[in-house]
Amino acid sequence: MNKEQLIKVWKMFAEKNNFQLNPDNSMVDMVADGVLNNEKKHGMKLCPCRLRDGTRERDLELLCPCNFKTHKTWEEKGMCHCGLFVKKE
Numbered sequence: 001m002n003k004e005q006l007i008k009v010w011k012m013f014a015e016k017n018n019f020q021l022n023p024d025n026s027m028v029d030m031v032a033d034g035v036l037n038n039e040k041k042h043g044m045k046l047c048p049c050r051l052r053d054g055t056r057e058r059d060l061e062l063l064c065p066c067n068f069k070t071h072k073t074w075e076e077k078g079m080c081h082c083g084l085f086v087k088k089e
């Protein structure tokens with residue numbers, strides 16, 4: 001999957017779930033690059049802005065999209081930890 005396809009899938013995922021991709025395209029672009037780099041390095045689409053600890057459990061938590069609605073940043077800032085997905089205005 002290339003970057004354009006990945007962003008399209010994220011967009012559909014966000015629309016289906018009543019939130020949105022960050023309107024700042026440069027932010028979306030940066031996260032997409034990070035996720036795709038992680039896929040090349042580790043074979044999984046892992047979050048680019050949180051740290052791995054080498055365990056499978058942690059890797060599963062970091063699969064993007066993650067369970068970000070349970071994170072503090074969703075309640076406090078209205079966005080996932082990386083700012084990829086944001087609440088609708």
Ligand code: SF4
Nearest residue numbers: 047064066080081082
């Ligand atoms: S915090 Fe955002 S970018 Fe990171 S894995 Fe979760 S949804 Fe993806």
